[in-house]
Amino acid sequence: MPGSSAGGDTAGERGPRTRRGRPTIKQIAEVAGVSRGTVDRALNNRGDVNESVAARIRTIANELGYSPHRAAKALRLNHDPVEIAVILPRTSSDFFSQIERGVADGAGAFEDMGIHTHVRWFDPSREDAFIRTLEEAVADGCAGIALTGPQTPGAVASVRTAVESGLPVVTTNSDLPSSGRMAFVGQDLYQSGVVAAELMGKMTRRAIRPARLIALTGNLTFQAHRDRIDGFAAGIGRWMDGTTVEVVEGQDRYDGTLSALEAIDPEGVVGAYAATGSIRALLEVRERWPEPKSVRVITNDDLPIVREGLLDGRIDFTILQDASAQGSEPVRLLAEHLLSGTRPANEWVRTPVIIAGATLLEVPPPEA
Amino acid sequence: MPGSSAGGDTAGERGPRTRRGRPTIKQIAEVAGVSRGTVDRALNNRGDVNESVAARIRTIANELGYSPHRAAKALRLNHDPVEIAVILPRTSSDFFSQIERGVADGAGAFEDMGIHTHVRWFDPSREDAFIRTLEEAVADGCAGIALTGPQTPGAVASVRTAVESGLPVVTTNSDLPSSGRMAFVGQDLYQSGVVAAELMGKMTRRAIRPARLIALTGNLTFQAHRDRIDGFAAGIGRWMDGTTVEVVEGQDRYDGTLSALEAIDPEGVVGAYAATGSIRALLEVRERWPEPKSVRVITNDDLPIVREGLLDGRIDFTILQDASAQGSEPVRLLAEHLLSGTRPANEWVRTPVIIAGATLLEVPPPEA
DNA sequence: ATGAAAGCGCTAACAT
DNA sequence: ATGTTAGCGCTTTCAT
DSSP, rough: TSSSSOOOOTTTOOTTOOOOOOHHHHHHHHHHHHHHHHHHHHHOOSSSSSSSHHHHHHHHHHTOOOOOOHHHHHHHHHHSEEEEEEEOOOSSSSSSHHHHHHHHHHHHHHHHHTEEEEEEEEEETSSTHHHHHHHHHHHHHEEEEOOOOOHHHHHHOOOOOOTHHHHHOOEEESGGGGOOEEEEEEEEEHHHHHHHHHHHHSSSSTSSSSEEEEEEETTTTTHHOOOOOOHHHHHHHOOOOEEEEEEEOOOTTTHHHHHHTTTSSSSSSSEEEEESSSOOOOOOOOOOOOOOGEEEEEESOHHHHHHHHHTSSSOOOEEOOHHHHHHHHHHHHHHHHHHHHHOSSSSSEHHHHHHHHHHHHHGGOOOO | OOOSSSSSSTTTTTTTTOOOOOOOOOHHHHHHTHHHHHHHHTTTSSSSSSSSHHHHHHHOOOOOOOOOOOHHHHHHHTTTEEEEEEEEESSSSHHHHHHHHHHHHHHHHHHHTTTTEEEEEEEETSSTTHHHHHHHHHHOSSSSSEOOOOHHHHHHHHHHHHHHOOOEEEEEOOOOGOOSSSEEEOOOHHHHHHHHHHHHHHEEEEEEEEEEEEEESOOOTTTHHHHHHHHHHHHHHHHHHHEEEEEEOOOTHHHHHHHHHHTTTOOTEEEEEESSSSSSHHHHHHHHOOOGGGGEEEESSSSHHHHHHHHHHSOOOEEEOOOHHHHHHHHHHHHHHHHOOOOOOSSEEEEEOEEOOGGGSSOOSSOO
């Protein structure tokens, strides 16, 4: 049986080139003429190893194409398990609970690998809650962090501090670009706007031209709000002639949205895209327009008001993010990094832009 | 050191309830007063163990809530690795190459777990090619099988034989329901038809009633073809009044589709849904209708002709399956089963119904 | 039928 | 600075 594993004797011989399968630390040690312990220290920068020896070891490891064996590392980790901290804002919508379920999904695969996951919530309305939570996680000795943090200089700075102390950090849902994080997992908001535009365009094609479209958002000074609107405008420009897009800023509040929309002349409006903002206000105002039924509505996310609107036909489609992936992917990336030292090929791991209509309602809400 | 693992002494003491972390085989052995080897044999039905002892061991394992440690099992598997066979039809479209890429993705996570994956292709036009490929895989000693097979009694029978010999089998993309397979990974075709109907309905809303819709398919005697059409008809019934759906069977061939469509009176046709069948024929016939531009078109899958049509506007939307998931999920399910003995909670693992428009084209084709 | 021991690859504690 | 050893949980000879 030439396939059998040949564990025992062989005293080193067994043919010169019989490098069996994946190279191991033991093999590197043999080639370098040092002990396994030294190889381990060299390859993992644990210090206490002569630099020239370390360099030689690294060279050999490279030539052999060494990469650590995840199962072995995992089994060893089981010794004293390690924690991945997940830091999320406690918002009123349940979007982040969906992400939390994704986290649990992703974490399951690594429980037995000695990698545990711990979700820590912070109150986004309190100034430094995020920073404190982050510092707590670091102080508790976590081995990696996935987070959704506020876009403030303070937050960026503390993430940077964590990164510089050697911790792998992955942002999810919204990014902190200059924080040094290893990766960002989230949707391309511009693209989601383009998709909304294509839907809107193809739904309103038979309308009389020139036609008008409303794009509702919170506040264009926020880049994230801008992106969807920009994508929508660009998409409409590409898909339709004789159609104008009017942007309405509602500051994400019900009354602000209401008054801003009431100021609009409904004549010729064939559709409204709620990038962000009060969907309830939009639906109410639309009801008072002369021909509500002929105004198509596209929203974002899977909120109760959206399901309600999809059900009774006031909303046509909603654009979703893959919340589950935004929970599981960061955990996966961090765990893989801890086990094999790998980094994602792209810093930005895009989650899909999902078009959902009323058929969404036939599927039970997230995770049934 | 109360934390240290206490291999030797302790003679049972160390405080009565100090069951550290997850129960291990060693613990079960201690409690049962037998050796680890015996526990292993009992728990894995390897024979050579007194039935009464085995029963007691199983009871204890249950009480302790034992489940095997995946990292440890993986490390051991590394000893003599194990193979998952993936059996796919070699068709002309590249749909199954997309699945193949998904397989590679899924397999990556288990390479280091001593679980390798090997894709075997068969020629779907040859009568018993599938069965032969399956038997080869079994003869080669694979430890689990993911497959897409033909819906023939012979195929079902040989899958059943493999299952009965103790091999875990997962079907993907299309199911073999009564084959005894552990799970099926694939789309809900009926639901995909409903989604197509919702899109079609919302795109043609402003058309004059009564309006007519064409639903193109291959052959209604195939359940898979039927499902999409049924979903489409049901969805149209739900979303639109005064609209009729006419089913056209094109036998999935270009000329058959062409002549069947040419027999149709185009008057009042506002949309066409190509569930299956020759999309090229549909687009050609539509071009000769009096008002091509006012006939909305929805197709399935991501084929070259579909991309072409989306780009120049002859096709509005296409409904996709998540090919990548149909490759990676079966592998994941089988690998998890081999490592921890788990089975999926649901026999049917549904892959999402994805609505894609021209924006799809901005994203590079599968796996760039 | 059962027990004992070795080993998968890696790492931390303990020598030297 | 480097080597040695034990052990993570499981399986598999090889004894008994």
